[in-house]
Amino acid sequence: MSQKTIVFTGGGTAGHVVVNLAIMPEFIREGFDVHYIGSYEGIERDLVDGMEGVTYHGIATGKLRRYMSVENMKDPFRVLKGLGQARRLLKQLKPRVVFSKGGFVSTPVVMASRLTGVPSIIHESDYTPGLANKIASKFARHILTTFPETNQHLPEKKVVNVGAIVRExxxxxxxxxxxxxxxxxxxxxxxxxxxxxxxxxxxxxxxxxxxxxxxxxxxxxxxxxxxxxxxxxxxxxxxxxxxxxxxxxxxxxxxxxxxxxxxxxxxxxxxxxxxxxxxxxxxxxxxxxxxxxxxxxxxxxxxxxxxxxxxxxxxxxxxxxxxxxxxxxxxxxxxASYQPQKTKDDVIDMIKQTML
Known part of the structure; x- marks a missing residue:
């Protein structure tokens, strides 16, 4: 098990990436080997790929739709493929923890973390959890929320309200x-x-x-x-x-x-x-x-x-x-009374405490 490897995941929209962008520099500065698992061509690749100190890995993804579509028949196979790819990556990288911001690309990564014995943490920004995070929550060690009201929608023993994380x-x-x-x-x-x-x-x-x-x-x-x-x-x-x-x-x-x-x-x-x-x-x-x-x-x-x-x-x-x-x-x-820095520090501390 590497002493200094961490994996981040999340994508589909910029909102599922920006929290990772806020946290990753802290681990880069501390000498961690930082990796990011996202989709092949999603916005997360545009935002992360080429970032100094981060290695990007693309996997197959399927969108978790709430509506009828012919693509719903294909997506389970894409998710399974992505799960296999994520599992192989985690076995190869041997990270101490996986941090997920959510979005459909993150679900197979968090599932794979359970299969490989790597603890994972999810961060949910919205007032109510998205479908991807609802599914992934069953496999995660901890679930962090931005709004305190979100806690009632998630497993009580796993959820911690931390507030929002803002890019420095x-x-x-x-x-x-x-x-x-x-x-x-x-x-x-x-x-x-x-x-x-x-x-x-x-x-x-x-x-x-x-x-x-x-x-x-x-x-x-x-x-x-x-x-x-x-x-x-x-x-x-x-x-x-x-x-x-x-x-x-x-x-x-x-x-x-x-x-x-x-x-x-x-x-x-x-x-x-x-x-x-x-x-x-x-x-x-x-x-x-x-x-x-x-x-x-x-x-x-x-x-x-x-x-x-x-x-x-x-x-x-x-x-x-x-x-x-x-x-x-x-x-x-x-x-005037809102203080964002404390939240970011608390989340970084929790990530470190969760590491294998």
């Missing part, structure tokens, strides 16, 4: 770098719009339709998702990108307020940075409803305003952004 580099954002990157100025406040790594059609449409009104008062930086740019729009004060990685910290440093979906990792990052946020959660028609619960929780705590996805249009979005900006100091007062 986000606190090093430089607004001057963002100004140079975007070509914007400080003559107006800046609204940062984020629809997630895949984009959000309803938000993209509403933002673009609202530009004539929004740009009278604000600059708008729009992260619109892969292949979701509209290069026919060329208006001063409006800048759009498909997706950013290292530059996000600088854009957040510049932003006065944020408009976003309500994925747990993202909204806790905004909270840690004390950024007033307008959350537009995915509806139950488009998801399992986790973002609705995330947004409701933040709204009750005074961290965020919420606009339902079905209600989003140019007028409602403009009105909501105006209210958010006018009340930004009130939101920041509620956010």
């Amino acid at each position: 580099e986000l606190f090093a954002g430089d607004s001057e770098q963002a100004l140079a990157m975007t070509g914007l100025s400080r003559d107006k406040p800046t609204v940062l719009v984020m629809g997630g790594s895949a984009g959000a059609a309803s938000i993209n449409q509403a933002v673009r339709q609202a530009l004539p009104d929004l740009l009278k008062q604000y600059h708008v930086i729009h992260l619109c998702g892969k292949e979701k740019r509209d290069d026919t729009i060329n208006q001063p004060g409006y800048v759009q990108y498909e997706y950013v990685t290292d530059e996000l910290k600088d854009l957040l440093a510049l932003a006065d307020v944020v408009v976003s979906r309500a994925g747990a990792n993202a909204i806790f990052e905004f909270l840690a940075l004390k950024k007033p946020m307008l959350l537009i959660p995915l509806s139950k028609q488009a998801s399992r409803g986790d973002q609705l619960l995330n947004a409701e929780s933040f709204n009750k705590r005074g961290y965020a305003d919420v606009l339902e996805d079905e209600e989003v249009d140019a007028t409602s979005l403009t009105d909501a952004v105006n209210r958010l900006y006018e009340n930004r100091e009130t939101y920041q007062e509620y956010m």
Whole structure:
């Protein structure tokens, strides 16, 4: 058994990777041999592959769908193949622990950890656990949660509420770098719009339709998702990108307020940075409803305003952004007591305590 090997897994969306990105540098600095198991071509490969100090391994994956699809007949075979690949990798690498952020790629890895006798830890960000983590929870040693309310949905003897884990580099954002990157100025406040790594059609449409009104008062930086740019729009004060990685910290440093979906990792990052946020959660028609619960929780705590996805249009979005900006100091007062660093340290300590 290697004295200094650890495996991370998680993928499918950026939200299933960013927590790993926050933790891995700590183990790299301590001299661990760090490995990441993900899919062959998922976003996790884009974010992790090539990261100094991390070796990436791709395996076969199957999506765990809640709806009828012909692909559901093929996916069990992909999952079984991925399970076999993950088992061989773990036997070869002999890690002391597996840390999983969730997503469908992580399930065979956590299952394989049980088969090879390697302890595993799962981190669940959302208010209610996703299907992948529900399945993987049966094989994990510990399950860490972000929201305390999540504990009631998971095995009592395994679950520990730790809070959110935030990437350290986000606190090093430089607004001057963002100004140079975007070509914007400080003559107006800046609204940062984020629809997630895949984009959000309803938000993209509403933002673009609202530009004539929004740009009278604000600059708008729009992260619109892969292949979701509209290069026919060329208006001063409006800048759009498909997706950013290292530059996000600088854009957040510049932003006065944020408009976003309500994925747990993202909204806790905004909270840690004390950024007033307008959350537009995915509806139950488009998801399992986790973002609705995330947004409701933040709204009750005074961290965020919420606009339902079905209600989003140019007028409602403009009105909501105006209210958010006018009340930004009130939101920041509620956010002031939140301390993210303790959570990250607690999780790293738990990983070390779980090691073989």
